[in-house]
Structures are given as structure tokens and as C-alpha cells.
Amino acid sequence: MQQSVPVHELKVGMQVTIPGSWFRHPFLRSRFTLNSARDIEKMKHWGVETVSVDSPRIGAPLAAHDSATPAAEEAIPSDLMEILHDQGVAPDCRAAAVKACSKMVMQRLMESAPDQETIQEAKEGFYEVIDCILEVDHLSRYLLSIRDYDAYTYSHSVNVGVLSLLVARRYFGRSSSHNLRELGIGFFLHDLGKTRINPGVIMKEGRLTDEEMTEMRRHPLYGFDILKETNQLTTECKLIVLEHHEREDGRGYPYGLYGGEIHVYARICALVDMYDALTSDRPYRGKMLPFQALNLIRGKLYDRTQRELFENLVMVLGEN
Ligand SMILES: [Fe+2]
Numbered sequence: 001m002q003q004s005v006p007v008h009e010l011k012v013g014m015q016v017t018i019p020g021s022w023f024r025h026p027f028l029r030s031r032f033t034l035n036s037a038r039d040i041e042k043m044k045h046w047g048v049e050t051v052s053v054d055s056p057r058i059g060a061p062l063a064a065h066d067s068a069t070p071a072a073e074e075a076i077p078s079d080l081m082e083i084l085h086d087q088g089v090a091p092d093c094r095a096a097a098v099k100a101c102s103k104m105v106m107q108r109l110m111e112s113a114p115d116q117e118t119i120q121e122a123k124e125g126f127y128e129v130i131d132c133i134l135e136v137d138h139l140s141r142y143l144l145s146i147r148d149y150d151a152y153t154y155s156h157s158v159n160v161g162v163l164s165l166l167v168a169r170r171y172f173g174r175s176s177s178h179n180l181r182e183l184g185i186g187f188f189l190h191d192l193g194k195t196r197i198n199p200g201v202i203m204k205e206g207r208l209t210d211e212e213m214t215e216m217r218r219h220p221l222y223g224f225d226i227l228k229e230t231n232q233l234t235t236e237c238k239l240i241v242l243e244h245h246e247r248e249d250g251r252g253y254p255y256g257l258y259g260g261e262i263h264v265y266a267r268i269c270a271l272v273d274m275y276d277a278l279t280s281d282r283p284y285r286g287k288m289l290p291f292q293a294l295n296l297i298r299g300k301l302y303d304r305t306q307r308e309l310f311e312n313l314v315m316v317l318g319e320n
Contacts, residue, residue: 005053010040017052075105075125084132095142098129102158102188105129110153110195116230123185123232126161130184133165140166144317153194153202156276161188163316164272171268171312179234183265186237190244190269193223207284217253220245239263244270248302259302264309271297271309290317 010016014034034040076084083089083097105125112118133139143162164187165180172178194202197219201212208216223241227233243266246252248259252270262270278293288296294314301307 003053004050006050007040007048010034010051010053015054017054018048075108075121076101076128077104080104081128084128091136091138092142094132094136095139095145098132098139098143098162099158101125102129102161103154106154106157106188109189110157110192112195114192114195114226114230116232119227119230119232122189126185126188127181130165130181133162133184134169134180140316141319153191156280157188157191159276159280160190160269160272163276163313164269166316167272167309167312168265168268170316171309179236182234182237183240185233186240186265187269187272189223189227189233189237190241190273191219191223192226192241193219193221196222196226205284217245221254236263236265240266240269242266244273246270248306249300259306264305267306268309271306271313275313 005014005016011034016034080097080101083094084101086094089097105122108125109118109122114122133143143166161184165184168178168183168187169180172180197215201208201215204212220242224238227238227241240263242254243257243262246255246257246262246266247270248262248267250256250258259267274297275293278288278296279290281287294310294317297310301310
């Protein structure tokens with residue numbers, strides 16, 4: 001049963017329904033739970049005067065999502081957190097929320113000097129989006145259709161995180177030997193080491209000098225160091241970060257490893273990283289179309305494992 005309540009009488013924990021004419025914001029649903037005083041203030045700001053409230057829940061204490069940790073709630077606003085976990089929300093809207101949350105968590109982490117606390121917070125935030133990606137059917141086609149091109153490092157990290165996770169899920173199937181939840185964190189954070197590179201080099205338009213390139217190529221080592229120092233993630237995550245720029249033919253960095261010497265998780269990340277870079281506009285070159293990028297990569301496949309990974313990438317892209 002619902003009753004009409006003026007906005008100034010609302011309390012945190014109430015489940016409210018906003019009249020249809022106010023349903024404008026892309027991430028706001030007409031029915032949601034008030035998780036903080038901020039939610040009430042937002043409605044006042046929008047000029048909403050009266051809402052319908054579900055009577056049985058009036059005043060009931062409620063968390064945004066039962067399993068969300070305080071660290072995750074720090075990283076992701078409550079209204080977005082609700083959308084991530086609300087099965088009643090359309091998949092395109094949930095996919096948009098996944099992308100928005102991922103970018104928010106990434107930006108928050110990379111704009112700080114990552115330490116134990118901020119990495120822990122980012123990890124919990126990414127668990128929320130990874131769970132959503134892994135649990136919700138039909139989400140991937142919407143996820144892959146959303147491409148952001150602003151703030152390249154964040155968008156690129158999120159694009160690579162999402163696509164690598166989908167490729168890994170397809171490649172490993174239902175095998176219980178691979179913890180996709182943990183792997184996903186490594187995929188999202190593969191470029192974490194860029195936080196230790198001079199921002200002038202990261203944002204430079206045009207080609208890097210040899211010296212700048214040498215510095216830029218240290219980011220896998222810096223990322224590995226950060227994860228070692230903060231000790232929040234698994235060894236496999238550390239290897240993804242360390243080896244995501246190794247190349248199958250031994251011409252990558254930092255160690256020049258060959259195909260099978262590179263951890264398979266890092267090989268997935270490297271493949272997707274390459275695909276995303278080729279299909280993104282960069283200051284020094286235009287983006288390729290997906291089929292052009294895939295053709296280029298196909299011409300350089302190294303061994304059976306990489307061919308299989310490539311086939312899975314093509315299938316994930318083709319399914320969506
Ligand atoms: Fe990188």
C-alpha cells in the first residue's frame with residue numbers, strides 16, 4: 001500500500017515513487033529507496049513536492065545493497081549502486097550504470113596516489129560492477145555498445161576491463177579454476193602504474209620523445225610495485241598489471257617475454273588492450289574500424305593459445 005508524502009517529511013530508508021513527469025534523469029528510476037539525506041535534498045532541488053511512499057517500509061533502515069561494503073558505498077553513489085543490483089532495471093540502463101560506476105571508481109583511484117586504503121576501496125567498488133557483469137544476462141551487448149572517448153586513461157581502462165572480463169568468461173567457460181571476480185580487478189587496474197608517470201607525458205598530444213617513451217614504458221613495473229606495496233590484490237592481478245605490455249613475439253616490455261612465458265590472464269589483457277587502443281582515436285592517429293583492427297591482429301597471431309583467445313574475442317564482439 002502506498003501513501004502520498006510531502007518531500008520535506010521523507011526519511012532515509014523509505015521506498016518512494018516519484019510522479020512520472022519527474023522521471024527525467026538517465027540514472028533515476030521512478031521508484032527507489034532513499035539511502036541518504038542527499039537523496040532527499042536532490043528531490044527538493046529538482047522541485048519534487050510530493051511522492052508516493054510504500055507504507056510497510058516507512059522508516060525502515062536500508063542499505064543500498066545488502067552485500068555492498070562501506071568501502072564500495074564510498075566509491076559508488078547510492079542511486080547508481082541500487083541500479084547495479086535492481087533486477088527490475090532494463091539491461092541498457094544497468095549497462096550504463098556499470099560503465100559510469102567503473103569510470104567513477106577508476107577516476108577516484110587514479111586521481112589519488114594509490115595506497116592501501118584507496119586500492120581496497122576501488123577493489124570493493126569493482127566487485128560490485130564485476131558481479132553485475134557476470135550475473136546479468138544480455139548485459140554484454142549493451143556494455144560493448146557504450147564507448148566513452150573522454151579522459152582516455154579512465155575510459156580505456158574501463159573498456160579493457162569490461163571486454164577482457166567477457167573474453168575470460170567465454171574462454172574459461174564454467175571452469176572453477178579461474179576466479180573471474182579477482183581477475184576482473186586486474187583487468188580494470190592494468191594501467192594503474194600510470195599514476196606514477198608525469199601527467200604531462202600521459203596527456204601529451206603528439207609523439208613522445210625517446211626519454212618520455214622510456215618513462216611511459218615503466219608503467220607496468222610501477223603498477224606492479226604499487227600492488228606489491230599495498231598488498232590488496234592477488235598474485236594473478238599483479239601479473240596482469242606487470243605483463244600486459246609483453247608481446248607474443250618477445251618484442252614487448254618490460255621483460256620481452258614470449259607467448260607461453262606470459263601469464264594467460266595477461267595475454268587476454270594484452271590482446272584486448274591492443275584491440276581497444278587500435279579502435280580508439282589518439283592524438284597522433286585516427287581510430288580503426290573493429291574489422292580493420294581485428295584483421296591487423298589476426299595477421300600477427302603467435303601460437304594456438306593466442307589464436308584461441310583471439311577467436312573468443314571475435315565471438316564476444318560478434319555476439320553483441
Ligand atoms: Fe598499459
